[in-house]
Amino acid sequence: MSARSISFRQFVLGMLAQQPMSGYDIKRRLKNLAWLIGDMSFGSLYPALHALLNDGLVTVSVTASRDKPPRKVYSVSEAGKTALEEWANQSELSNTSLKGFVMRLNMASTLSQPALVRQLKQRREQVSAHHTTIQQQLDALDNETDLGRHLVMSYGLTLASAELAWLDEALARLAQPPLAVEGRTNHRVS
Amino acid sequence: MSARSISFRQFVLGMLAQQPMSGYDIKRRLKNLAWLIGDMSFGSLYPALHALLNDGLVTVSVTASRDKPPRKVYSVSEAGKTALEEWANQSELSNTSLKGFVMRLNMASTLSQPALVRQLKQRREQVSAHHTTIQQQLDALDNETDLGRHLVMSYGLTLASAELAWLDEALARLAQPPLAVEGRTNHRVS
DNA sequence: GGGTTCATGTAATGGGTTACATGATTCC
């Protein structure tokens, strides 16, 4: 209920909005994202799924097959879609961590395009601010400064720069839309 | 006790190894890192400090001054140093998230230089593997793929590239050390 | 006088991890 604590369930809901899946499927996807946002265990995933079901935000359909164990495939319900959009469209995205941003990015499709652009711009401002802050702090360090602190700052600066570049490119791609539909031809970012 | 649960306390210990500080000071530093690794509250920080004190890994000295509230400055004890080095030098750093890596990076100074190089190389391999995996998955996506998924992958690829570049540079700087002291002249990454 | 920063703490609540439990299938 308390806006913050929901976020994990909301994230799972966002996953299901991308595509109906089983808990095990979600876990697999999560594993791929683990290096960015950290892993999560079945012990929290399954209960989260049950909670979503309990709240009527998702529906289940058990798929039994004779050679594989039965799977419970979850789909987002109408109520779930409403809840998701409501949450995703909160224009004021608070100063989130990288993890929080990835979680939000992951549900981009539940946003209208202008809303998405707005959020990316907000993120850009935040990261830009971090970038200048780190740069200043880095310049202010004397050479007796702890190596770890130094490395973390340098690392942070690099990531901030990269993220800014990515945001700029993403925004540019969204700015002049070739009216979509056929526009997403080449998403190579490298 | 269970290796994993300690990690937060270990991180705080690492902070104190950089420089003796009060809980409030640590919090301030943490706030600057929040966009990378997420924030942490006083409600967990102070108890962590008490636990470290209880285990004899840190010592306190209360600094009272008449115009400021009294501060409790914590320093790492000998036992604390031992524990830190032991933990930091575990050569096999498991497949950690970005957050975990930053936390480790932050205690680089408790490592011998060869150990640091070893860890950076390990990280490089892991990130490199992620990079190729993401690239493959990205290439395999059809154009009906969910926008959010697409963006997250593209974002991940960008960050992975940036991190690889940073690691290469850091390793290069560590490889032929101009015997430090004056070597760290220009850390501009932008 | 009121808001902000400095400074340290405690208690309740919620929730995530760990470990346990089960069972079928596939590959070596």
Added chain:
DNA sequence: GGAATCATGTAACCCATTACATGAACCC
């Protein structure tokens, strides 16, 4: 026959967040 993957779940424990509590100095 044993390990690994697929597949779902429960329960206890730990711990982190949240909210509460206190208090002094500084600035507007």
